[in-house]
Amino acid sequence: MNCSTCQKHLDAYFDGTLSVDLKIQVDDHLAACKACAELYARWSVVEQVMNEEKSTSSNPFLATRIMSQLEEMQAKKYAPAHSIAKRPVFRPVTVVFIVGVAISLGVLLGNLYRPLQVRHAPSTELLYLDDATIEPIAFYDAK
Numbered sequence: 132m133n134c135s136t137c138q139k140h141l142d143a144y145f146d147g148t149l150s151v152d153l154k155i156q157v158d159d160h161l162a163a164c165k166a167c168a169e170l171y172a173r174w175s176v177v178e179q180v181m182n183e184e185k186s187t188s189s190n191p192f193l194a195t196r197i198m199s200q201l202e203e204m205q206a207k208k209y210a211p212a213h214s215i216a217k218r219p220v221f222r223p224v225t226v227v228f229i230v231g232v233a234i235s236l237g238v239l240l241g242n243l244y245r246p247l248q249v250r251h252a253p254s255t256e257l258l259y260l261d262d263a264t265i266e267p268i269a270f271y272d273a274k
């Protein structure tokens with residue numbers, strides 16, 4: 132086996148998928164050829180690192196955060212155009228409008244509702260009562 136044939140089979144040799152016959156030939160060549168043995172050593176290190184990187188799993192919270200950000204972006208993109216109240220510019224206007232409508236409705240309902248009015252006839256003592264002057268007690272005794 133020459134060097135190029137050996138190097139062609141290194142991948143299968145590392146994976147262990149070579150036939151027994153070829154494996155023995157590659158083993159013999161690697162034992163005899165220092166350049167191919169060195170190449171195989173480097174190549175196997177690279178292959179191990181690549182396998183470790185492939186088997187590394189990502190953080191599950193990372194996927195959750197990315198999905199929530201994507202949903203947020205989609206929600207912003209496809210927000211209905213008629214939801215004017217949700218825009219920050221129109222929020223104060225909406226609040227003022229609602230408060231104005233509520234006050235107007237309260238005034239209107241207050242004017243429509245008239246409670247039962249009971250009129251008390253003022254007593255005769257109150258008719259003659261004058262806070263600005265002090266009446267003599269004889270004034271009340273006269274009646």
Ligand SMILES: [Zn+2]
Pocket residue numbers: 133134135137160164165166167168
């Ligand atoms: Zn060789």
